[in-house]
Amino acid sequence: MALVAMFLLSCSSGKKPDEQAFEDSLDSTLNKGASIDEEVIGSILDQIPSPLEISVLLEKSGIKYNADLLNSPDNLPRYNSNYKMALNLGIYGTDLGYTNIYGQNQSGIKYLASIKSLANQLNIGQFFDIETIGRLATNSKNLDSLLLITTQNFNTINHYLQQQNRSNLSVLLLTGGWIEAMQITCQVAASNPSHSELREKIGEQKITLEQILLLFSFYEKDENMASLLKDLKELEAAFSKINITYTYNESSMEVVDGVAVIKDNSTSTIEITDEDVRNIMSKTNSIRNKIIS
Amino acid sequence: MVGQCDADNLSNACIPKLTSGFNFLKSYKIDGLGGAKDKVEYSYVFTKGTQYMINLCAGGNGPDGLVVSLYDSQRNKVASSKVNDQFISAIAYPCNATGIYYIQYTFDGSATYCGGSALGFKR
Numbered sequence: 001m002a003l004v005a006m007f008l009l010s011c012s013s014g015k016k017p018d019e020q021a022f023e024d025s026l027d028s029t030l031n032k033g034a035s036i037d038e039e040v041i042g043s044i045l046d047q048i049p050s051p052l053e054i055s056v057l058l059e060k061s062g063i064k065y066n067a068d069l070l071n072s073p074d075n076l077p078r079y080n081s082n083y084k085m086a087l088n089l090g091i092y093g094t095d096l097g098y099t100n101i102y103g104q105n106q107s108g109i110k111y112l113a114s115i116k117s118l119a120n121q122l123n124i125g126q127f128f129d130i131e132t133i134g135r136l137a138t139n140s141k142n143l144d145s146l147l148l149i150t151t152q153n154f155n156t157i158n159h160y161l162q163q164q165n166r167s168n169l170s171v172l173l174l175t176g177g178w179i180e181a182m183q184i185t186c187q188v189a190a191s192n193p194s195h196s197e198l199r200e201k202i203g204e205q206k207i208t209l210e211q212i213l214l215l216f217s218f219y220e221k222d223e224n225m226a227s228l229l230k231d232l233k234e235l236e237a238a239f240s241k242i243n244i245t246y247t248y249n250e251s252s253m254e255v256v257d258g259v260a261v262i263k264d265n266s267t268s269t270i271e272i273t274d275e276d277v278r279n280i281m282s283k284t285n286s287i288r289n290k291i292i293s
Numbered sequence: 294m295v296g297q298c299d300a301d302n303l304s305n306a307c308i309p310k311l312t313s314g315f316n317f318l319k320s321y322k323i324d325g326l327g328g329a330k331d332k333v334e335y336s337y338v339f340t341k342g343t344q345y346m347i348n349l350c351a352g353g354n355g356p357d358g359l360v361v362s363l364y365d366s367q368r369n370k371v372a373s374s375k376v377n378d379q380f381i382s383a384i385a386y387p388c389n390a391t392g393i394y395y396i397q398y399t400f401d402g403s404a405t406y407c408g409g410s411a412l413g414f415k416r
Contacts (some may be wrong), residue, residue, distance in 0.1 A: 066294070151316075208338055259346070265389070
């Protein structure tokens with residue numbers, strides 16, 4: 001009951017963002033003819049992998065659920081600017097995916113309420129089918145449908161923001177989601193030092209970070225994004241010693257039950273040291289703490 | 294006169310056709326503008342140890358000449374849904390090398406130059 005009340009309260013607040021500077025600054029940049037190519041930005045945004053992949057990896061690896069890794073949904077009142085709201089919408093989206101994958105439905109409903117509130121304040125709440133998601137979240141048998149509709153809603157929001165020339169918010173949303181997934185992975189890897197796949201997972205984020213930095217380069221004139229870009233460049237430095245080697249070998253395929261099943265003969269190796277992991281974790285936590293504070 | 298391409302609906306229709314066990318990631322619109330475009334391309338970071346599925350929907354039975362091909366970041370072809378001149382409606386790709394991959398849709402004798410596609414993953 002308390003949860004329902006909290007949910008209704010957060011959904012009906014209708015509070016307007018108290019800071020328009022972020023979008024205003026972008027608008028003024030656009031007016032000055034800065035080259036922000038929405039199509040290019042959209043194609044890069046599309047490349048960013050879903051944080052859900054990390055949560056599924058953790059769950060399938062037998063790693064136990066840990067709510068302490070997540071940003072509390074109770075931190076919602078801290079986020080009053082569009083900049084902070086978009087970043088934390090991404091963070092809560094990752095946290096919701098994590099709770100869903102682990103079947104932590106009660107926690108998921110709390111995250112849902114905070115997500116809906118942030119989405120409403122960013123004027124994208126109409127794309128979040130909170131009623132359906134809330135209903136699905138009450139039964140663990142609905143996991144597939146729950147994951148599907150949540151992913152669809154976030155995809156729709158991202159496409160809508162791009163269509164509305166608000167890709168800056170889409171970039172922040174995806175960056176927040178990525179930082180949270182990074183933070184979770186780093187913390188879990190630190191607690192499970194022998195889990196080589198987690199270490200590799202951290203190392204391979206070098207590729208995604210490069211794409212995120214490319215996205216931020218379009219918004220260097222925005223004060224908030226420039227500040228985050230500076231932090232992300234420091235994170236990039238922590239990744240600098242990581243070596244990713246790719247070897248291409250022709251693949252083969254066979255048709256099984258109407259599906260072309262590929263046998264991938266290419267390989268990639270990731271060289272990452274304990275020190276690299278420590279440096280990446282430290283910088284990731286620092287960035288994440290600035291975002292959620 | 295080529296009819297309007299409802300790629301949005303076709304891409305949505307493709308989502309439930311992902312094989313059970315795959316988690317939905319993205320849906321893609323494939324609009325060849327009645328033949329004016331010879332390919333439609335998207336990209337995504339695939340990760341080692343994850344299996345991906347990409348399917349095709351063209352409204353009727355079968356993919357109507359739609360072909361999905363996967364290229365690695367160096368533009369080497371790693372997968373195609375056209376196998377021995379047979380058009381297949383889905384490819385399953387157990388990724389062994391992390392990197393950016395290009396998902397390219399082409400039209401090979403397509404009547405409508407229109408379709409949708411969904412990308413899913415499982416561990």
